[in-house]
Amino acid sequence: MDNSEQPRPVTPSRGRLAERLLPGGEEPDPRFTLANERTFLAWIRTSLALLAGGIALEAFTSGLFIEPVRKGLAVLLLLLGMMLSGGAAVRWLRVERSMRTKAPLPLPFIVPLLAGAGALAAAVVLVFILWR
Amino acid sequence: MVTASAFFLRWLPTYGAPILVLPVISGGTALAIYLTQRLRYRARSHGLAGESIEADLSAVLWTALAGVVLGGVGIVVVLAS
Numbered sequence: 001m002d003n004s005e006q007p008r009p010v011t012p013s014r015g016r017l018a019e020r021l022l023p024g025g026e027e028p029d030p031r032f033t034l035a036n037e038r039t040f041l042a043w044i045r046t047s048l049a050l051l052a053g054g055i056a057l058e059a060f061t062s063g064l065f066i067e068p069v070r071k072g073l074a075v076l077l078l079l080l081g082m083m084l085s086g087g088a089a090v091r092w093l094r095v096e097r098s099m100r101t102k103a104p105l106p107l108p109f110i111v112p113l114l115a116g117a118g119a120l121a122a123a124v125v126l127v128f129i130l131w132r
Numbered sequence: 133m134v135t136a137s138a139f140f141l142r143w144l145p146t147y148g149a150p151i152l153v154l155p156v157i158s159g160g161t162a163l164a165i166y167l168t169q170r171l172r173y174r175a176r177s178h179g180l181a182g183e184s185i186e187a188d189l190s191a192v193l194w195t196a197l198a199g200v201v202l203g204g205v206g207i208v209v210v211l212a213s
Contacts, residue, residue: 014186018186021189030176030184033187037188040192048136051136051202055139074210075210078206082206083203085196085200088199089193089195092192
């Protein structure tokens with residue numbers, strides 16, 4: 001195929017929100033933009049699972065845990081789900097900015113957050129089971 | 133999102149009608165995603181063909197906001213009960 005026959009890149013007009021939150025740089029490879037969105041959606045799925053888990057814990061385990069433990073764990077899961085949801089958007093934005101300016105990708109702070117809170121929740125349950 | 137809505141409905145007998153705000157938020161978000169998916173798919177397909185896609189900021193921010201609001205309201209409900 002001759003080079004002159006290849007489709008020319010299309011530069012879409014950007015909205016005001018995009019100009020404000022994603023200033024400078026140039027549109028990255030569309031595959032990378034889509035990959036970034038998929039990663040965001042994966043975090044959102046994790047966040048929803050935690051939210052549903054927190055509600056399920058509060059609604060279905062009244063006969064299993066004493067009230068303070070049940071509420072504490074439910075709040076921990078809901079808080080983690082909430083933070084992951086917000087953190088996923090921040091992470092998406094930071095990665096998108098890095099890709100636009102061809103800078104190194106930022107480290108994900110939500111990974112240690114999820115790991116730490118998961119370990120904490122497991123420890124609380126373990127202590128409760130042993131103590132009970 | 134729909135599954136989360138179903139879980140929120142579990143609180144209906146305990147907290148009454150005000151708790152319906154939770155399934156409305158999550159169900160509404162699910163419905164919005166479902167109704168716009170064809171449009172977004174088409175835009176992305178054209179973008180891939182043209183080698184340029186604009187980041188979908190509003191979709192990302194609205195979805196994240198829905199998660200934050202659901203979590204926040206859930207925490208308030210658990211602590212207030």
